[in-house]
Amino acid sequence: MFRNSYDSDNTTFSPQGKLFQVEYALEAVKQGSAAIGLRSATHAVLLTLKRSTGELATYQKKLIRIDDHVGVAIAGLTSDARVLSNFMRQQAMRSRMTYGRAIPVARIVQSIADRAQTNTQEYGRRPYGVGFLVIGQDETGPHLFEFSPAGTGFEYYAHSIGARNQSAKTYLEKNFDSFEHASLPELINHGLSALHDTLQQDKHLSIANTSMAIIGPSDSSIEDLGISSAAQRGNFRVWENEGVDGLLRAWRRSRGEPEDGPAEETPVAAEEGVEAGQTAPGSEQAPAGAPAGGEDITMEE
Amino acid sequence: MSQHPAMWKQPSTHSSFNDHATFPLAQTQRNSAISHGATQHTQQPLVTGTSVLGIKFDKGVMIAADNLGSYGSLARFRDIQRLHPLGKHTLLGVAGDLSDYQWLKRELDSLLRQEEALSLTDSHPSLSPSNIYDLLANLFYGRRSKMNPVWNAVLVGGWDKNKKESFLAFVDLLGTTYTAPTLATGFGAHLAQPLLREAYEAKAGIDGKGPLLTQEEGEKLLDDCMKVLFYRDARSINKYQVAVITEEGITISDSKSAPTEWSFAEGLRGYGAQTQ
Numbered sequence: 147m148f149r150n151s152y153d154s155d156n157t158t159f160s161p162q163g164k165l166f167q168v169e170y171a172l173e174a175v176k177q178g179s180a181a182i183g184l185r186s187a188t189h190a191v192l193l194t195l196k197r198s199t200g201e202l203a204t205y206q207k208k209l210i211r212i213d214d215h216v217g218v219a220i221a222g223l224t225s226d227a228r229v230l231s232n233f234m235r236q237q238a239m240r241s242r243m244t245y246g247r248a249i250p251v252a253r254i255v256q257s258i259a260d261r262a263q264t265n266t267q268e269y270g271r272r273p274y275g276v277g278f279l280v281i282g283q284d285e286t287g288p289h290l291f292e293f294s295p296a297g298t299g300f301e302y303y304a305h306s307i308g309a310r311n312q313s314a315k316t317y318l319e320k321n322f323d324s325f326e327h328a329s330l331p332e333l334i335n336h337g338l339s340a341l342h343d344t345l346q347q348d349k350h351l352s353i354a355n356t357s358m359a360i361i362g363p364s365d366s367s368i369e370d371l372g373i374s375s376a377a378q379r380g381n382f383r384v385w386e387n388e389g390v391d392g393l394l395r396a397w398r399r400s401r402g403e404p405e406d407g408p409a410e411e412t413p414v415a416a417e418e419g420v421e422a423g424q425t426a427p428g429s430e431q432a433p434a435g436a437p438a439g440g441e442d443i444t445m446e447e
Numbered sequence: 448m449s450q451h452p453a454m455w456k457q458p459s460t461h462s463s464f465n466d467h468a469t470f471p472l473a474q475t476q477r478n479s480a481i482s483h484g485a486t487q488h489t490q491q492p493l494v495t496g497t498s499v500l501g502i503k504f505d506k507g508v509m510i511a512a513d514n515l516g517s518y519g520s521l522a523r524f525r526d527i528q529r530l531h532p533l534g535k536h537t538l539l540g541v542a543g544d545l546s547d548y549q550w551l552k553r554e555l556d557s558l559l560r561q562e563e564a565l566s567l568t569d570s571h572p573s574l575s576p577s578n579i580y581d582l583l584a585n586l587f588y589g590r591r592s593k594m595n596p597v598w599n600a601v602l603v604g605g606w607d608k609n610k611k612e613s614f615l616a617f618v619d620l621l622g623t624t625y626t627a628p629t630l631a632t633g634f635g636a637h638l639a640q641p642l643l644r645e646a647y648e649a650k651a652g653i654d655g656k657g658p659l660l661t662q663e664e665g666e667k668l669l670d671d672c673m674k675v676l677f678y679r680d681a682r683s684i685n686k687y688q689v690a691v692i693t694e695e696g697i698t699i700s701d702s703k704s705a706p707t708e709w710s711f712a713e714g715l716r717g718y719g720a721q722t723q
Contacts, residue, residue, distance in 0.1 A: 252569030
């Protein structure tokens with residue numbers, strides 16, 4: 147049951163100076179699906195890989211809006227993330243109510259880091275099993291922070307957490323010099339390339355498994371401003387499902403790949419009826435109310 | 448009890464009920480049951496400061512207040528500064544109870560110290576004048592809702608570094624808030640505010656779109672108003688300070704006096720001991 151005799155209580159150091167329960171909590175973050183964050187002089191972006199627990203399940207949401215100017219990507223235990231993000235929302239609201247000021251990003255990260263730290267020092271508690279990438283903007287510009295269950299909240303130019311994040315980190319480390327002055331589309335393309343590197347060999351980025359969040363001025367060449375007032379104001383906004391389609395196409399184009407993506411995900415002419423029903427619900431071919439393409443139902447929204 | 452300055456420290460001898468209409472206040476109870484044990488809130492101010500004046504000028508804001516702490520009608524403390532800077536670009540001018548003012552200073556100073564310590568790690572700018580004003584408005588309204596008011600009327604003046612514009616606003620013990628290019632508390636609202644507005648609108652126009660007063664004009668205007676207040680407000684003293692808040696920061700003047708003329712008093716009849 148126990149890996150060693152110093153891990154039954156999170157407040158006891160091992161002779162090597164480790165807190166094993168905290169290290170196991172960090173392991174829980176690594177089990178979560180990947181999340182990537184990167185930052186330019188004007189924007190901060192999060193990209194995540196969504197997982198679904200089964201054919202009939204929705205893809206788990208990985209991006210949480212905290213306030214107009216702050217949002218997080220999670221990796222690890224979703225329930226712990228809900229508790230922490232709820233706390234962050236309260237902090238953000240409190241600042242707006244008492245001071246009429248959007249809470250500085252570093253302070254809101256510090257507030258959850260302090261909470262996590264007490265869990266590593268008090269008897270009878272357990273560390274949080276979730277890590278965050280936090281993006282935000284305040285009077286000092288756009289920011290990217292990592293929150294970890296160890297109780298740290300460090301700022302980064304670019305960072306990745308979750309499963310197979312080392313591959314993404316390798317990509318980010320190789321390219322981060324160019325992030326500072328990158329445009330929003332370039333920044334997103336770097337992010338998607340890094341996210342792509344975390345995938346297993348036979349998997350691909352698609353509108354079903356990719357979601358991203360942006361903070362900073364909008365770019366009408368890649369964002370549909372008609373459906374997002376947050377984008378118009380440069381606030382935290384999430385693009386997923388159909389909303390991420392244009393961004394994925396632009397990315398594939400930039401890599402010289404076919405815009406529609408790898409063959410197994412693109413509709414073949416013969417199956418057009420079924421696929422059209424899926425990608426554009428409400429089209430004439432699909433009877434109203436009936437799910438099209440019965441064997442491949444997704445339950446988004 | 449009315450919180451009008453004319454009522455401050457006036458004993459309510461004419462009624463066997465207290466003015467809060469809580470319960471009949473028998474004369475014998477005054478010093479027994481209430482004074483020990485029961486929770487007490489500030490029910491009237493004791494040592495008080497009178498009017499504070501504020502005006503926007505072309506490069507920022509000016510706030511003036513005299514140096515008197517009155518104990519009832521006694522001019523008890525004659526060297527009290529009622530202008531308090533908070534950080535580099537915000538300043539409070541405070542009227543009303545001076546012990547509540549001292550408490551307020553301690554609270555806000557401690558908050559700003561905390562902000563400053565945090566900014567050492569994240570370099571985030573400190574609270575702006577409007578942030579501090581929002582906090583005060585919430586604080587004052589919260590306390591009056593607990594029937595325990597912070598017995599002050601405050602002018603917040605400052606310079607907003609982000610918007611590059613001046614800030615001037617009012618909040619009082621009821622949590623009442625408003626803002627205007629010229630402001631005054633207490634008797635100043637009756638005696639000085641019309642003069643401030645007249646001078647302001649003479650240049651800027653009623654819509655405030657014209658040029659604002661210069662610093663010299665503003666200081667002259669405040670000097671005139673402080674003189675009027677000294678002549679007509681019996682809780683004032685001819686010793687006051689003027690604070691100037693601009694983009695560069697805050698300067699608070701040394702105490703100064705307005706030249707006054709009292710020879711007309713010889714001709715007054717009807718007050719004091721007179722032979723004819």
